[in-house]
Amino acid sequence: MKIKIIINSPFVEVNNGWAYRYVNLLKGLMQYFSLIIFIPGSIEKLKQQLTEATIYGFENSLPQKPVFNKIKLISSFIHPQKEKIYLPGYKYYPGYEDFISQKNVAADVAIYFGLDSMIYYGQNDKTPVIFCDFCDSAARDLANQIKAKKRNPLLVFVDLAYLKRIKRRFVSPQVKVIGITDTDCAFIKKSLPHNPLITVPNGIQNPSINIDLKLKYESDNLIFVGSLNYIPNMDSIRFIVEEIWPEISARFRKLRLMIVGRNPGQAVTGLCAHDPRILLHANVESVYGFLGKSKLFLCPMFLGGGLKNKVLEAMISYTPVITNKEGAIGIPLINREHGWIAESKEDFLK
Numbered sequence: 001m002k003i004k005i006i007i008n009s010p011f012v013e014v015n016n017g018w019a020y021r022y023v024n025l026l027k028g029l030m031q032y033f034s035l036i037i038f039i040p041g042s043i044e045k046l047k048q049q050l051t052e053a054t055i056y057g058f059e060n061s062l063p064q065k066p067v068f069n070k071i072k073l074i075s076s077f078i079h080p081q082k083e084k085i086y087l088p089g090y091k092y093y094p095g096y097e098d099f100i101s102q103k104n105v106a107a108d109v110a111i112y113f114g115l116d117s118m119i120y121y122g123q124n125d126k127t128p129v130i131f132c133d134f135c136d137s138a139a140r141d142l143a144n145q146i147k148a149k150k151r152n153p154l155l156v157f158v159d160l161a162y163l164k165r166i167k168r169r170f171v172s173p174q175v176k177v178i179g180i181t182d183t184d185c186a187f188i189k190k191s192l193p194h195n196p197l198i199t200v201p202n203g204i205q206n207p208s209i210n211i212d213l214k215l216k217y218e219s220d221n222l223i224f225v226g227s228l229n230y231i232p233n234m235d236s237i238r239f240i241v242e243e244i245w246p247e248i249s250a251r252f253r254k255l256r257l258m259i260v261g262r263n264p265g266q267a268v269t270g271l272c273a274h275d276p277r278i279l280l281h282a283n284v285e286s287v288y289g290f291l292g293k294s295k296l297f298l299c300p301m302f303l304g305g306g307l308k309n310k311v312l313e314a315m316i317s318y319t320p321v322i323t324n325k326e327g328a329i330g331i332p333l334i335n336r337e338h339g340w341i342a343e344s345k346e347d348f349l350k
Contacts, residue, residue, distance in 0.1 A: 001032075001033045001034070001108045001109065002033070002034045002035075002036060002105075002106070002107040002108055002109075003029060003033050003034070003035050003036070003107055003108065003109045003110070003111060004036050004038070004105050004107035004109070004110040004111070004127060005026065005035055005036065005037040005038065005053075005110075005111050005113070006038050006100065006110065006111070006112045006113065006117050006121055006122065007022065007037065007038065007039040007040075007113050007114075007117065008040075008091070008112075008113055008114035008116050008117035008120075008121075009040060009041075009091060009114075010039065010040050010041030010042065010061075011023075011039055011041070011043075011045055011046040011049075012045065013045060014049070017202065017227070017306065017309045018135060020202075020204075020309065021133075021135060021180075021202055022113045022133070022135075023046075023049050023050070024203070024205070025133075025200075026050055026053070027049070027050065030050060030052055030053055034054075035050070035052075035053040035054065036053070036054045036056070036105050036107060037050065037053050037054065037055045037056070038055075038056050038058070038096075038099070038100050038103075039055065039056075039057055039058070040057070040058045040061040040063075040093045040096055041057060041058070041059070041061060042057055042059070043055040043056070043057035056099075056100075056103055058093065058095070058096050058099045061093045061095070061096060062093070063091035063092060063093055064083065064091075064092045064093070064094050065091075072084065072086070073086050073162070076162075077161075077162055077165055080165060080166055080169045080170070082119050082120050082123070082170060085116075085119065085166060086162075087116075087138070087162070087163065087166065089116075090116040090119075091116065092116070092120050093120075096120070096121055097120065097121040097123075097124070100121060101124065107127050108127070108128065108129065109127065109128075109129045109130075109131065110122070110125055110127035110129070110130045110131070111130075111131045111132075111133065112130070112131070112132045112133070113133050113135075114132075114133070114134070114135070115132065115134050115138070115167070115171075117132070118132040118170070118171060118175065119166065119170040119171070122175075123170070129176070130172075130174065130175050130176065131175070131176045131177075131178055131198075132171065132175050132176070132177050132178065133178040133200070134177060134178065134179055134180075134184070134188060135178075135179075135180050135306060136179070136180050136181075136184050136304070136305035136306030136307075137179065137183075137184040137185075137187035137188050137305045137306075138163055138305070139160060139163055139164075139187040139188070139190065139191060140183065140184055140187040140304075140305035141232075141303060141304050141305045142156050142159050142160050142163070143156075143160075143187070144302060144303050144304065144305070144326065145303060147302070148235075148302040148303060150235075150302075150303065163191065164190070164191040167191040167192055168191060168192065171192055171195065173192075173194040173195055175195055176195070176196045176197075176198060177192060177195045177196065177197050177198070178197075178198050178199075178200050179197060179198070179199050179200075180199070180200065180201060180202060180305075180306045180307050180330065181199060181201060181306065181307050181329050181330030182199050182330070183305075183329050183330065184199075184305055184306060185197045185198075185199050187305075201307055201330055202306070202307045202309055202312070202330075203312070204309055204312045204313060204316060206316065207286070207288045207316065207317070209288045209289075209292060209317065211292045211317060211318055212292075213318060215293070216292060216293060216294070216295070216318065216319075217295060218295075219293050219294060219295050220252075220254045220255050220256055220295070221255075221256050221257075221258055221290075221293055221294040221295055222248070222255060222256070222257050222258070222294065222295060222296050222297075222298055223257075223258045223259075223260060223290060223291060223294035223296070223297050223298070223314075223319070224236065224237060224240055224257075224258070224259050224260070224297070224298050224299065225260045225261055225287045225290065225291065225297070225310050225313065225314075226261045226310045227261055227262055227263065228259070228261040228262060228263055228264035228265070228268045228282065229262075229263040229264065229265050229268075230304075231303060231304075232301060232302070232303035232304030233261070234265075234267055234268060235302055235303050236299065236300050236301055236302070237259060237268055237271055238267075238271060239300050239302070239345075240257070240298050240300065241257075241271045241272070241275075241278065242271075243345045243348075244298065244300075244345060244348050244349060245257055245275070245278070247349055248349065249275070249277060255277070256277045256278075256279055257275075257277060257278045257279070257298075258279045258281060258290055258294065259272055259278065259279070259280050259281070260281045260284060260287050260290045261281075261282070261284075261287070262282065262283050262284075263282075263283070264280060264282050268280070287313060288313070288317055291313060291314055291317040291319050292317055294319055295319075295320075296319070296320055296321075296322060297310075297311075297314035297319045297320065297321045297322070297339075298322055298348070299311055299314070299321055299322065299323040299327045300322075300323065300324055300327065300342070300348060301323065301324060301326045301327035302324075302326060306330075307329065307330035307331065308323075308327050308328075308329075308330075308331070311323060311327060311328065311331055311333065312331065315331075315333070315338060315339075320338070320339045320340075321333065321338065321339030321340070322339055322340045322342055322348060323339065323340075323341065323342070324341060324342055324343050325341060325343065328341060
């Protein structure tokens, strides 16, 4: 069987949950099927990950960035055009769809990674069976913004209506949609009630690390790990540093807080700069060495969607987790057995 894969953005490295997800899904599929992969940009680094796959790179591709204004948004809502979609994170590469068509690849199944990939490049696909892996639900993230009081609810409702309009306009009912958790699929179902939905959760590989549990639990380290330029993680770090840490650090003078991950911006570095007991470890090779010497993993999540790989990484490294219901979605985390579920500042401090 031949499977055609359409990826929506250049591959740099496995440096976030999204890249980790699709690379590992493709590694699994490659054991059984022939893969023909299309991706904007260079294929060199992806080829190192997927050595047996046929990969076509759309070179010299620059994303088109539509200039936003209210009139264009209203026009796009009334008469949606795929080249003029105003959704955060959506990048359209002019000529990429023609590049895919010109290769004339015959396949039994097509898999599109990302809703924007399906919208921008899948309209003329005649493959008998088509999947679209949404990974997580943008609608769930928008709903969380209202719940966390991060934006004006009226503006979020407009975004939700626009997102639903775009999905229904460009995603055929025949497309089989993959969500990362049952919760994400429930949000997707509201926009695409007639599409078949499948839940395919994330997983992580066993890191095969040796952990001295006695030293670990006697340590004075609390930890948060994640992509440090991802807005939901930045919000989580702000909550830890501003709401939780001042009282914890005053009570327990020996404790240290480690913030570990890739690509911290000015906001994160600024949060970590005012206390010498807050240690920022940026762009590390692996988080497991830091998890292996931490007493607790703090993970208050209020934004975003999907399944939190960081929680799985903590659990596999025997690090007790303190998170909230949002952080535990899709994970069989049992309160007071694998960690604790806390919903407020006061609960976290207990």
